[in-house]
Amino acid sequence: MVKAVVAGAAGGIGQPLSLLLKASPLVDELALYDVVNTPGVAADLSHISSPAKVTGYLPKEDGLKGALTGADIVVIPAGVPRKPGMTRDDLFKINAGIVQGLIEGVAQHCPKAFVLIISNPVNSTVPIAAEVLKRAGVFDPKRLFGVTTLDVVRAETFVAEITGEKQPSKLNIPVIGGHSGATIVPLFSQAQPSVNIPSDKYDSLVNRVQFGGDEVVKAKDGAGSATLSMAYAGFRYVVNETTLTQHSFAEKVLKAAKGESGITEPSYVYLPGVSGGDSIAKATGVDFFSVPIELGAGGAEKAIDIVGKANEQEKKLLEACYKDLKGNIQKGVDFVQNPP
Numbered sequence: 001m002v003k004a005v006v007a008g009a010a011g012g013i014g015q016p017l018s019l020l021l022k023a024s025p026l027v028d029e030l031a032l033y034d035v036v037n038t039p040g041v042a043a044d045l046s047h048i049s050s051p052a053k054v055t056g057y058l059p060k061e062d063g064l065k066g067a068l069t070g071a072d073i074v075v076i077p078a079g080v081p082r083k084p085g086m087t088r089d090d091l092f093k094i095n096a097g098i099v100q101g102l103i104e105g106v107a108q109h110c111p112k113a114f115v116l117i118i119s120n121p122v123n124s125t126v127p128i129a130a131e132v133l134k135r136a137g138v139f140d141p142k143r144l145f146g147v148t149t150l151d152v153v154r155a156e157t158f159v160a161e162i163t164g165e166k167q168p169s170k171l172n173i174p175v176i177g178g179h180s181g182a183t184i185v186p187l188f189s190q191a192q193p194s195v196n197i198p199s200d201k202y203d204s205l206v207n208r209v210q211f212g213g214d215e216v217v218k219a220k221d222g223a224g225s226a227t228l229s230m231a232y233a234g235f236r237y238v239v240n241e242t243t244l245t246q247h248s249f250a251e252k253v254l255k256a257a258k259g260e261s262g263i264t265e266p267s268y269v270y271l272p273g274v275s276g277g278d279s280i281a282k283a284t285g286v287d288f289f290s291v292p293i294e295l296g297a298g299g300a301e302k303a304i305d306i307v308g309k310a311n312e313q314e315k316k317l318l319e320a321c322y323k324d325l326k327g328n329i330q331k332g333v334d335f336v337q338n339p340p
C-alpha cells in the first residue's frame, strides 16, 4: 500500500499534480494538505474511478499529522509563486518558513518518507529541509529531492524547436546545477541522441532554458508562475518506440522503491550523502547540486558525474553557477542554524 501526500494541494501546481497522482495506479491513498480548500479538491478528485482513496486535510484538528502519518512519499508545492519583476530568491522570506514547518511535520510523522520539494527557491528550500531533518536526527540524503525536472523538460522543448525533432521528450538533455537563473546549466554537449545547436543560437538557447520560468511569469502577468508544465514535469511522460507509458517523478521514485532498476531522473540532492556524490561535491565546491540520479529501493542510489564532461562553453556557465549556488545554499542553512 502506497500513501502519497501533496502539501500545497489546493494551489496552481498542487491541483493538477494531485489529479495526475490520483490517476496513477501506483498510489493507493492520496492525502491532500493545504491551509485552504482541500476538502473541496479531495471531494472532486474522489469521484474519479481510479483506485486511490483521497482525503483532504486542513491545519485544524491536527490535519498535518493526519495527512503525513503513514506517508511513503510527500510532494511539496506549498508556498507563494513569483510575480513579474521578482526573483525566486524574493520568495525566500515567505516560503522558507512554510517549508521549514512542513518538514518539521515530516520529521515527526513520516521520517522515512521520500520528500520531493517543488517550493521555491529550491536552491535554498532543499538545504532548509536537510537542516530541519538533521536537527531532528532523521536526515537520510537519499530520500530528499529538489525537483528540477521542469528545466530538463524546457530544454527538450526549446532544443526541438531548433532541431525540428518531432518528439521532444525523446531527447535526453542533462540540465545540472540548481533551479534559478545562472545556476541552471544545460549540457547540450551531453545530449542523447546528440544535437547540433548552431553557434549563433547557442547563447539565446541557454538564456531561454535559464530564464524559462520568467517567460511564464511575464505572460501570466501577475497571476503566478508555471503550474501546468510543472505538474507535467512532476508527472512526466516517457515515450518509447511502441507505447506511451506515464511516469511521474513521484511515480519513478515509487517504482524504484518497489525494486525496478535502471530509473534515472535529474534531481537536486545533498551530494555527500549519495553514492558517487562526494567527488562531484569536490569538483563543484557545493554540497547541493542537481545531476542525473539513479533511483533505487532506498531512493537516490547514485549520483551520475557528468560535470567533468562539460565542454569549454559549459565550464564557463558552471563557474557562474557555483558562485550563485553557494550563496543560495548558505542562506538556507543559516535560516535554520541561526534563525532571523
Ligand code: NAD
Binding pocket: 007, 008, 009, 010, 011, 012, 013, 014, 033, 034, 035, 036, 077, 078, 079, 080, 081, 082, 091, 095, 098, 101, 102, 117, 118, 119, 120, 121, 122, 147, 148, 149, 150, 151, 179, 224, 225, 226, 227, 230
Ligand atoms: P499557488 O499559490 O497557486 O499554490 C500554493 C499553495 O500553497 C496554495 O494553495 C496555498 O494555500 C498553499 N500553502 C501556503 N502555505 C501553506 C502551508 N503552510 N501548508 C500547506 N500549504 C500551504 O502557487 P503555485 O503556482 O502552485 O506554486 C507553488 C510553489 O512552487 C511556488 O513557490 C513556486 O515558485 C514553486 N514552483 C516551483 C517550480 C519548480 O520547478 N521547482 C515550478 C513552478 C513553481
Ligand code: LMR
Binding pocket: 081, 082, 088, 120, 150, 212, 213, 214, 216, 217, 225, 226
Ligand atoms: C519555474 O521555473 O517556472 C518555476 O521555478 C517558477 C518560477 O518562479 O519561475
